[in-house]
Amino acid sequence: MTSRDPRLHAFRADLADIRLEGQVEAQRFVAGQPARISVAVADVRSAPREDAGINTQFLFGDDVLVFERKEGFAWVQAKRDCYVGYVREAELGSDDAQQTHLVCVPRTFLYPGPDLRFPRAGCLSLGSALTIVGAAQTRGTDYALLADGSAVIARHLTPIDEVAPDYVAVAETLLGTPYLWGGMSGFGIDCSGLVQLAMRMSGHNVLRDSDMQAAGLGEMFDPGADYAKLKRGDLVFWKGHVAIMSNAKDMIHANGHTMTVAREGLAEAIARIGYLYGTPTGFRKP
Structure with a gap:
């Protein structure tokens, strides 16, 4: 076995x-x-x-x-x-309806009908998959309609076969989202969840946990002591943690320090994290 x-x-x-x-x-x-x-x-x-x-x-x-x-x-x-x-x-x-759209903003409301003045019927996260059957307009606002008559702001959706060109830009829309251990949504998210959800919106299905991502997401590389070689989209791993480089010096990550998705300088993060978890354990280009 x-x-x-x-x-x-x-x-x-x-x-x-x-x-x-x-x-x-x-x-x-x-x-x-x-x-x-x-x-x-x-x-x-x-x-x-x-x-x-x-x-x-x-x-x-x-x-x-x-x-x-x-x-x-x-x-x-x-x-x-x-x-x-x-x-x-x-x-x-059931899973019988063909899905047509994804929520493409961090969070959106579900309304009982096509009117933003209606009491909300629920909330949906970035990455949620919907089956849209129609459209409506009320006072100049366009709505996408679900089979049960409920409605979502149309501009908050993207066709399911369209992907974001820059997964880092998707992650950046989640800045300020609360940190949540095990979280995978626009309501609360953890470090590897941020990577997975942002990459999902860019058309790449990746594994969930940071150790899985560190072991096989993209290509491993070693920048040596010259972190200036890092580029936007590169991933930095610590034991049990992952961050996304937004440029050669700064990264974004869902973290337990700020308890949010936050932007932080890589050098500052390495110094701050080091006393608990040591230096980065690896770097990968997804």
Whole structure:
């Protein structure tokens, strides 16, 4: 039996993905059933309990495979990045509608109809995938309509097949967003979540956690002692942390120091972080 990362492969002693049969040991193997996240943000937990830690989050419209539904929780795997965990069963819906658009701003409101004066019906994060069926205009504002009649500001969406040309520019729109361990949305995000979400909007699906990104995202390089060789978009890794270079001297990162997505000088960050986590462990060009 080969070693598998349980964050990326659905297996337990009692149950496993049928695609892993012969590769892992489990009492029973099942085929995952397709479903789709139906809430703005679904916390993905390490265990099927409300007090279990949050490892990541799935966004509205994310497609998943469901291996088990039990006592209000579902054990699932994301189709996009293969992440495995537990979500509330009530946060799942069907995946039969063809998605057409993505939310392209950090946060937007969902209205019960095409009028910004209506009480909001919900909020959606950057990266949420929607099925738009129509359009309307009220007092000069254009709206995109969903099948249930709800509406989103049209300029807050982009066609699902269009991608942002600069993933760093996407990350910069999230400056000031609160830091949240395991966060993956415009409402709260962590360091590797910032990298993943920004790159998702630029058309690149990358793995979720910073150790996964450090091991295989893009190409590793060594700038030596001359950090001036760093360029916009380069990634800097510490043990358990990642930052995005916005130019040769400055970086942006979701961090526990400011508890936000913040801009910081690389030299200042290296000096500040060093006493706890040492110097950078690697550099990569995505």
